[in-house]
Amino acid sequence: MNTTAIKDLIIKMADDELILGHRNSEWTGLGPVMEEDIAFSSMAQDKIGHALALYQILHEQLDGVDPDRFAFLRAEKDFRSSHLVEMPNGEYDFSLMRHFLFDHAEAVRYESLAASAFEPLKSLAFKIKGELKYHTLHANAWVMQLSNANEESHARMQQALDNTIALAAGIFEPSEKWESDLISYEIYPGEQILFQRWIERISPILEQASLRLPDLKTVTPVYGGRKGYHTIYLQPLLTEMGEVYNLDAEASW
Amino acid sequence: MSNDSLDPRVNRLKLGVAGEAIRVEEGENWNIYEVFHQEKRGAHHEHVGCVHAPNQELALIFAKEQFARRKKCVNLWVVKSADILAFDVEDEDMFANNADKNYRDASGFKVMEKINKYKQSKK
Numbered sequence: 001m002n003t004t005a006i007k008d009l010i011i012k013m014a015d016d017e018l019i020l021g022h023r024n025s026e027w028t029g030l031g032p033v034m035e036e037d038i039a040f041s042s043m044a045q046d047k048i049g050h051a052l053a054l055y056q057i058l059h060e061q062l063d064g065v066d067p068d069r070f071a072f073l074r075a076e077k078d079f080r081s082s083h084l085v086e087m088p089n090g091e092y093d094f095s096l097m098r099h100f101l102f103d104h105a106e107a108v109r110y111e112s113l114a115a116s117a118f119e120p121l122k123s124l125a126f127k128i129k130g131e132l133k134y135h136t137l138h139a140n141a142w143v144m145q146l147s148n149a150n151e152e153s154h155a156r157m158q159q160a161l162d163n164t165i166a167l168a169a170g171i172f173e174p175s176e177k178w179e180s181d182l183i184s185y186e187i188y189p190g191e192q193i194l195f196q197r198w199i200e201r202i203s204p205i206l207e208q209a210s211l212r213l214p215d216l217k218t219v220t221p222v223y224g225g226r227k228g229y230h231t232i233y234l235q236p237l238l239t240e241m242g243e244v245y246n247l248d249a250e251a252s253w
Numbered sequence: 254m255s256n257d258s259l260d261p262r263v264n265r266l267k268l269g270v271a272g273e274a275i276r277v278e279e280g281e282n283w284n285i286y287e288v289f290h291q292e293k294r295g296a297h298h299e300h301v302g303c304v305h306a307p308n309q310e311l312a313l314i315f316a317k318e319q320f321a322r323r324k325k326c327v328n329l330w331v332v333k334s335a336d337i338l339a340f341d342v343e344d345e346d347m348f349a350n351n352a353d354k355n356y357r358d359a360s361g362f363k364v365m366e367k368i369n370k371y372k373q374s375k376k
Binding site: 038039043 | 306310315
C-alpha cells in the first residue's frame, strides 16, 4: 500500500507523544511531592521515548529524515499533534486528568497495533506494553485517590474532566484521506473504533471514582490538530523545545 | 493514634523528648512505606529505601519509579513503616556475643565437593 497513509498515522501519534512528553516534563522540579515529581517526569521521558521510536520508524523504514531534525526543525503547521497535548499546564488536576485520558487512549491504540499488518508498529506495540501498563495504573490510582479524598478534590477532578473531555475526544480525529486505506490494509482499526474502546475503558474507572462522564452527545471533539491547525500554545512550546538544537542545527552531539 | 514524629523510623531511634508530641490523626498525613526490591524471581526482596504515600497502592506506584526505573527488577514490596516491629537500639547487647559462637556458623560444613561430584555424575 501507499506509505503516505502509514506516515500520516505515525506522525500524528509521534507528535502527540513528543508534545505531551514536553508538557509533562515542565512539571519536573515543581510536582506536588517528590515521589510524584519523579514518577511524572519519568513517564514524560517515556513519552518522548515513544516519539523517538516512531520517528525512527519513519526515518529507517519509510525514507524519513533524521528524528532530531524532524522533531526540532519542522514548522508549526507541519505538526500533527492534537490540541489536547498542546494546552499549557495549569493546576495539577488538569495535568492528571489529561494524563489519565491520553494514556488510556494511547493504551487502546497500541493494543490494537499489536495486530497491525505493519511490522514495525506491531513490534513497537509489544515493546512498550509494560510502560503503558504502568502509566495507566498510575493515572487510575490518582484519579481514584483524588476523587474519593474529599469534596474539594472530587469537585476539582470533575471540573478537570468536564474541561478536558472534548479536547481528549479530539485525539481520535480521523484522517479524511487515509482512514479507509489504513483500515482496509489492517494497519490499525481506525479512529472510530479506538474511540469506542477508549470510552469503554475509561467509563468503569470514572464510575468507580464517582466521576460523571459528560453526555457524549453534548461533546464536540476538538479537531484540527491532525490537519495542521493548532492552538496559540504550540509555537511557544516548539520554540522552547528546539532552543538549544536551533543554536546550531548542524552541530554533532 | 499519636506519634512523636511523622516518621516512625525517627520514633524508633528514641531521640528524646523535644517539645509537645504532635498528634497525627489517621488519614491526616501521608504515611511512610518501606520499599523492598526483588532483582530476579525467587530471590530475596531487599530493603532499598522508603516513599511517602497516601495509601499502599500509590506507595507501590511511587516505589516503582523511585527504586526500579533502571537496572533489573521483577517485583517490589511496600510495607507501612509503622507496621515494622524492631528492637530498641539499646537491645543491641543481645547480639554482642555472636562473634564468639562460631560453632553455630554453618561455614564449617564442606559440601561443595559432594555437590560438584554429584553434578559431574549427572553429566
